[in-house]
Amino acid sequence: MSKENELDLSRRDFLKIIGGTAALLAFPSIVMNACKEQIQKVSSAVPVIWIQGQSCSGCSVSLLNSIKPDVPTLITQYISLNFHQTMSGGTGDSLIQVLTDAVKRKRKDYILVVEGSIPLAASSYCTLGLVNNKHVSIKDWLDQLSRHAKMIVAVGSCATFGGIPGARGNKTEAKSVMDIIKSKKVINIPGCPTHPDWIIGTL
Numbered sequence: 001m002s003k004e005n006e007l008d009l010s011r012r013d014f015l016k017i018i019g020g021t022a023a024l025l026a027f028p029s030i031v032m033n034a035c036k037e038q039i040q041k042v043s044s045a046v047p048v049i050w051i052q053g054q055s056c057s058g059c060s061v062s063l064l065n066s067i068k069p070d071v072p073t074l075i076t077q078y079i080s081l082n083f084h085q086t087m088s089g090g091t092g093d094s095l096i097q098v099l100t101d102a103v104k105r106k107r108k109d110y111i112l113v114v115e116g117s118i119p120l121a122a123s124s125y126c127t128l129g130l131v132n133n134k135h136v137s138i139k140d141w142l143d144q145l146s147r148h149a150k151m152i153v154a155v156g157s158c159a160t161f162g163g164i165p166g167a168r169g170n171k172t173e174a175k176s177v178m179d180i181i182k183s184k185k186v187i188n189i190p191g192c193p194t195h196p197d198w199i200i201g202t203l
Contacts, residue, residue: 045080047110048203049102049145052085053138054126054165054174055116058193059156060086066196079203082110085128096129103144111203112149117158117165118142118180119172126172139180146181153187154178155199160188 052060064071064087075081081088083098090098102110116138119125123137130136146152154177157163165174178186189198 047080050084050113053116062193111151117174121173157192160190
């Protein structure tokens with residue numbers, strides 16, 4: 001932890017905080033209204049489901065390098081990151097439940113972000129989680145989640161054009177998102193990795 005992030009309170013600062021807290025408790029309606037406003041902001045943020053196929057996670061790392069806004073601001077004020085394989089707080093069944101619920105409920109409120117190419121040669125080349133004790137391929141998730149997504153965004157060279165996994169001679173027969181999804185428009189944000197400003201600006 002850096003020095004500027006360390007909590008070092010003087011007696012005077014401590015008393016100020018206590019005094020401020022007492023003042024807030026004296027005006028509960030003001031506090032409640034402020035809380036309601038913040039809850040409304042979060043609830044109005046755009047839900048995002050981010051899945052990763054054949055990729056190095058470079059675009060996710062690039063997103064984490066965002067400065068203005070930084071990632072905490074992005075995911076609390078601008079978007080609601082419902083699912084991300086490597087950045088989600090949950091794991092296992094509880095995390096995969098987010099995807100299965102989105103499919104079962106036919107949610108139409110989320111943006112589907114896809115990072116990485118999609119293998120077509122065999123479902124075992126790239127899977128994401130277990131449903132009923134069976135591995136689910138990234139191709140299956142793409143098919144199911146794209147049906148009701150409000151928008152589909154392909155992030156990075158692999159998702160937009162196949163990238164290195166889609167090079168000639170690759171046994172996985174990796175394809176881009178737009179090569180697979182023909183019924184809906186796919187917004188492509190190429191780059192290896194994609195600049196965080198391009199991702200955030202688009203979302």
